[in-house]
Amino acid sequence: FGDPECQVLMKGLKGDIVPALLAAATGGLKGNEAAFEALLELDGFAPTTTVVMAAAGYPGKVEKGSVIKHVGKANELPGVTVFHAGTDKNEIGLLTASGGRVLNVTASGKTLREAVDRAYAGVDAIDWPEGFCRRDIGWRALARG
Structure with missing residues (x-):
């Protein structure tokens, strides 16, 4: 995604995206489903x-x-x-x-x-x-x- 495409999604996030980004940056995605919850809980979008x-x-x-x-x-x-x-x-x-x-x-x-x-x-x-x-x-x- 580019900035504008990402910002459309970011506006709809209900939770905190930082844990998911940190997990992705540090190789901690496997087994860290909680990090994705912020990404999946779009607020009615x-x-x-x-x-x-x-x-x-x-x-x-x-x-x-x-x-x-x-x-x-x-x-x-x-x-x-x-x-x-x-x-x-x-x-x-x-x-x-x-x-x-x-x-x-x-x-x-x-x-x-x-x-x-x-x-x-x-x-x-x-x-x-x-x-x-x-x-x-x-x-x-x-x-x-």
Whole structure:
């Protein structure tokens, strides 16, 4: 899995994933079923989607250092979690872009339509003129109904 695919799953986890990751990293998977419980206990797993916000120029040479504002506002929206992928803080403590794929706005809802709408509401709450995202996430599944 890549980051966006994993973050859709991470949002639905009910338990603590750290024991499972530690067991995997230290060769302790065999006979350690408890480590997998966090992975298996998805909390009803509501429809969830992720919209990647990328820096200008992505996937080529990206513009780094642009200031990103209002990520906290996006995180306050119902069902929305913003994951940082390529961010840093500048010398005065402002959040900036430091890579190509910069923010992953993940949202859950009662329906896929609600999850997609919430994710884009999260994107729209973020003030980052130099960033962009695709606006067609989920369209195939939504078209199927």
